[in-house]
Every structure is written in C-alpha cells, then in structure tokens.
Amino acid sequence: MTDLPLFPVTVVGSMPRSADLVRALRKKEAGEISFEEFNAVADKEVVATLELQIEAGVDIVSDGEQRRDNFYSYVVDKLHGMQLMKVSELLDYAKDRARLEEVLRALDVPAFAIRSPIVIDKLTKKTGLSLDEAAFVKEHCDLPVKVPIPGPYMLTRSAWFEGLSDKVYSSPDALAEDVVAILREEVLALKEMGVDFIQFDEPILSQVVFGEESKETFMCAALPDRRDPTEELEMAVRLMNETMEGITGVRTGVHVCRGNWSRKEEVLLTGNYGPMLPYLVQMNVDQLVLECATPRAGEMEVFKEYANEKEIGLGVVNPRTDELESTGQIVSRVKELLQYFDADKIFLNPDCGFGTFAERNVNDAAGAFKKLKVIAEAAKILRKEYA
Ligand SMILES: [Zn+2]
Numbered sequence: 514m515t516d517l518p519l520f521p522v523t524v525v526g527s528m529p530r531s532a533d534l535v536r537a538l539r540k541k542e543a544g545e546i547s548f549e550e551f552n553a554v555a556d557k558e559v560v561a562t563l564e565l566q567i568e569a570g571v572d573i574v575s576d577g578e579q580r581r582d583n584f585y586s587y588v589v590d591k592l593h594g595m596q597l598m599k600v601s602e603l604l605d606y607a608k609d610r611a612r613l614e615e616v617l618r619a620l621d622v623p624a625f626a627i628r629s630p631i632v633i634d635k636l637t638k639k640t641g642l643s644l645d646e647a648a649f650v651k652e653h654c655d656l657p658v659k660v661p662i663p664g665p666y667m668l669t670r671s672a673w674f675e676g677l678s679d680k681v682y683s684s685p686d687a688l689a690e691d692v693v694a695i696l697r698e699e700v701l702a703l704k705e706m707g708v709d710f711i712q713f714d715e716p717i718l719s720q721v722v723f724g725e726e727s728k729e730t731f732m733c734a735a736l737p738d739r740r741d742p743t744e745e746l747e748m749a750v751r752l753m754n755e756t757m758e759g760i761t762g763v764r765t766g767v768h769v770c771r772g773n774w775s776r777k778e779e780v781l782l783t784g785n786y787g788p789m790l791p792y793l794v795q796m797n798v799d800q801l802v803l804e805c806a807t808p809r810a811g812e813m814e815v816f817k818e819y820a821n822e823k824e825i826g827l828g829v830v831n832p833r834t835d836e837l838e839s840t841g842q843i844v845s846r847v848k849e850l851l852q853y854f855d856a857d858k859i860f861l862n863p864d865c866g867f868g869t870f871a872e873r874n875v876n877d878a879a880g881a882f883k884k885l886k887v888i889a890e891a892a893k894i895l896r897k898e899y900a
Contacts (some may be wrong), residue, residue, distance in 0.1 A: 515657045515709050519899055520847065520892040521572040522828035522885070523826065525768055525802060526584060526661035526712065526829050527866030528562040528577030529881055533759035538871055540580060542597075550618040556649065559566045562878075563654050569686065570889025573710055573860075575850040576650045578896050583870045585663040585671060588627045591642045592695070594634035594681070595672060596762055599645050603629065626813040629671055636691045642699050647708050657709035662699060662714035664767060665756045668692050671717060680731045689752055698758045702762040712766045712802055713753065716865075719771045722817045723784040746792040757797040766826055767793060770865045771876025776833045776875055778809065788814040802826030804864035805846070813849050820853040828864035829891070830884040833875040837883050843891035858898040861888050 530538075534554060541551040562577035581587035582597075589597045604610050647660050669692045672678065673685040682688040696713075704712050721742050757765065762883055769789065771782035786793070786803060793801050803830040804810050814826070827850055829843045843861070867881040868874040876884070 517657065518892070518896060519856055520895045522570060522889045522892050523572060523573035523574050523659055523860055523862045524566065524577075524885070525770075525826075525828075525832075525862050525864070526575050526578050526714070527581075528565070528575070528579070528660075529867040529868045529878045530577075530579060530871050531878075532563075534558045534579060535871050536725060542582070544566070545608075550728075551582070559646075559649060560653055563650065566876060566885060567654070567880050569658065569885035570892070571656075571885055572892075573659045574650065574654055575659045576646045577663065577675065578661065578868070579872070580646055582628060584661060584866070585667060586630050588663060588668070589630045589666060590643055591638070591640055592630075592631055592636055594636040595630045595638055596633050596802060597628045598631045599628050603631070603674065605894045606674065609830050629674075631673045631674045632682065633680075635681055635711075636688065637697065638695055638698070641702050643707055644702055644706065645676070645701075647703055647706055649704060651708070659710035660703055660708050661712040661714055661768070662696065663710060664715035664749070665689065665692050665696050665752035666745075668696070669714050669752065683899060686748075689759055691746075693752055693755045697758075697760070700756065700760055700763070700765070704760070708751070708763065710764045710766065710800075712768050712857050713756075713798065714768050714862070715749060715753075716768070716770050716772065718746065718749055718769050718789060719782050719784070721749075722788050723771065723782040724754050737814065746789065750792050753796040753798065764796040764800065766802045767796055767798050768802035768826070768865075769793070769809075770804035770828070775873075776892070778833070781807075781809060782870060783809040783811075785815050787811070787815040790819050794819050800824035800826050800860065802860075804828040806831045806864045810864075813846075814854075816850065817851040822854055822860045823860060824860060825850065825854055826860045829861050829888055830863045832863045832867045832881070832884065834866055835880065836877075838887055840887060840891040840894060843888060844894055847891070847895055851899075856895075861892055863888070 538555040541544040558579045559576045566574045587833045669689040673688050801823050830838045867876045
C-alpha cells in the first residue's frame with residue numbers, strides 16, 4: 514500500500530456531473546450514442562474532476578463516478594441478468610403502490626429519475642464492475658486511487674425484487690451467492706491493478722436501522738419484505754466477510770450514510786452509529802467511512818467503545834450545503850475523535866458524494882472544490898500538530 518500522510522484527505526466517491534455529461538449519459542441510455550461516444554465525453558470529465566481534486570489537495574482521488582448514473586445502478590452495464598428500472602416502473606409491482614407513491618413524495622425523492630438495477634435473470638459478469646474506471650484513473654493520475662463499489666448487501670437487497678427476481682433466485686440469500694462471487698473477483702482484480710482503496714457502499718444499512726414504517730427511503734422499493742434490523746445487519750456482515758475472506762494487501766472500507774438524495778436535511782434519516790457499530794466492526798474491512806459532519810449523525814461518543822478497532826473515514830463537511838465549514842470546525846471535530854482513535858487511523862472526507870445521483874448533484878464543482886480545499890487545509894494544520 515502507498516505511504517500516506519497523516520490525516521489523508523479523500524472523497525467518498527461521486528463528484529458533481531456537468532450538464533454535458535448528464536446529457537451524454539441519457540443519450541447513451543436511450544441508445545442515441547455509442548459507449549465509445551459516451552466515453553469520449555466522460556474521459557474529459559474524469560480528467561477535469563481529477564484536476565479539481567488534485568488542485569484542492571486531495572490525497573486519495575476517485576474518478577468522481579462520472580461514468581455512472583448513480584453509485585449502484587451503473588452495474589447493469591457490467592453484468593448480465595439485470596435491468597435498470599425506474600422507481601416509478603417498480604411502483605407497478607409494489608404491494609402497496611399508493612402508499613409508496615405518497616412516501617416518495619413526502620421524502621422529496623424523484624421517483625421518475627432514480628433507477629434501480631433489478632435482477633431478472635441469472636447474474637453473470639460481462640466485464641469488471643469498475644476495472645475500466647480504475648484503469649483510466651491510474652493512467653491519468655499518479656496519486657493513490659479510491660474505487661467505490663456497491664457493497665454485497667446493498668447489491669443483493671436492492672436488486673432482488675419480488676415479482677421480478679424470484680423466478681431466477683428464490684430469495685435474496687440465493688442471489689447473494691452470485692453477488693459475493695462477482696464482488697470477490699472485482700476486489701482481487703482491483704488489487705492486482707494497484708488500486709489503493711476499495712470502498713464498499715452500504716448506505717441502505719441506515720435505512721434498515723433508522724427507517725421507520727412511516728419514513729422509508731427510496732430504497733424501500735426494493736425492501737418490501739424487510740426483516741428485523743438485526744437479521745439484516747447480520748446478513749450484511751456475513752456477505753461482506755464472505756466477499757473479503759482471505760483477501761489482504763489492499764485497503765478496504767465500508768461507507769454508510771443516511772441518504773444523500775436531497776438538500777432538505779429534514780427528509781433524510783437521523784440517528785447515531787450506536788446501533789450499527791457492533792456490526793460494522795465485525796466486517797473484515799480496514800475502514801469505516803462515515804458521515805459525521807451533519808448533526809443527524811448524532812454524537813461521536815458512540816465510538817468510545819470501539820476505539821481503534823478500525824480506521825475511520827471521518828465525514829467533516831456536509832456535501833449538501835452552500836455554507837463552507839471552517840478549518841477550525843474540522844480541526845476540533847478531529848480532536849474530538851482523537852479521544853477514541855490514534856492519529857494514523859483517521860482519514861478525512863466529506864460526509865458523502867457530491868453527486869450521488871446523476872440527476873441530482875447536491876453541490877456544484879465550485880462548491881465541491883471549496884469543501885475539499887478546506888479539508889486539505891485542516892489536514893495541514895493537524896499534521897503539524899500531530900507529526
Ligand atoms: Zn453516502
């Protein structure tokens with residue numbers, strides 16, 4: 514693994530997408546332009562987002578998920594057996610359509626825009642999930658690279674939809690076997706390519722823990738048969754550990770936040786990491802990449818019991834706001850965490866991506882740049898103090 518400075522600055526994954534890029538993405542989906550034509554546009558955008566991160570002082574860069582429609586739907590292009598379906602199309606299969614529509618409206622979720630990859634046939638790999646993305650970044654940048662991929666639990670849970678998937682896989686557990694095998698191969702291939710940091714995205718864990726019957730996120734479209742949260746969390750741990758079994762030599766992390774689809778903080782989930790931590794620390798990954806800047810993430814004291822058990826990717830800026838956090842705020846947040854984690858276990862990142870969904874950047878490029886830059890400035894101050 515590459516040597517890193519103390520308090521390495523990184524991103525969670527997505528960076529804002531330009532209007533040109535979103536247009537090209539839609540044309541590609543509609544079959545109006547070829548993959549090659551789309552990639553010509555995306556290549557330029559990835560280079561631009563790498564330059565932005567480097568200029569801001571980011572130590573571990575990502576391709577900004579510029580080639581993806583969102584952090585998990587893009588897998589339909591990489592796997593056989595899946596179909597991209599809008600939440601509005603899934604509504605036709607939902608057990609209680611009227612209720613789901615009402616929930617989506619109340620949550621400010623654009624059901625017309627968000628697309629989910631749904632399993633409709635035996636899942637097999639066309640190509641790696643992110644190997645093309647990683648190869649391009651490695652070719653265009655000398656800095657350490659992070660590649661976010663969907664976690665095994667999320668991929669299984671959000672892709673298995675009753676009425677569509679059960680003809681091929683009797684249950685989510687049956688599907689999970691193939692998902693785990695595909696992700697294992699991916700991790701090994703990314704490691705082989707020299708990727709420094711592989712991040713599994715598992716945001717629906719917060720849905721499982723904090724979602725109430727009356728307040729569910731858009732992912733509820735794929736969670737109609739949700740079981741007890743404990744069972745779901747145990748399943749998430751089991752699938753992660755099956756994916757990672759025996760794999761070492763590459764930094765891995767799991768990212769959990771409480772939703773990043775709206776700038777309206779009040780519609781996003783709320784709750785501290787207390788109920789989740791006993792499970793997250795059982796996952797065979799190096800780092801927990803957590804949203805901690807938003808007050809919705811609750812008190813940091815919950816980490817006391819799990820001091821130094823993992824590295825922490827500490828969310829220190831809110832990607833969804835225009836207000837810029839100060840270096841002072843970031844430094845004091847880190848100092849709070851230093852009660853529980855050694856300095857070399859703390860990485861700094863925004864709470865989540867700046868453009869989780871292509872249709873919904875939560876910030877623009879200028880805003881993202883300022884937020885990353887202030888993190889890098891805070892890191893410099895901290896490095897002086899803790900060197
Ligand atoms: Zn997130």
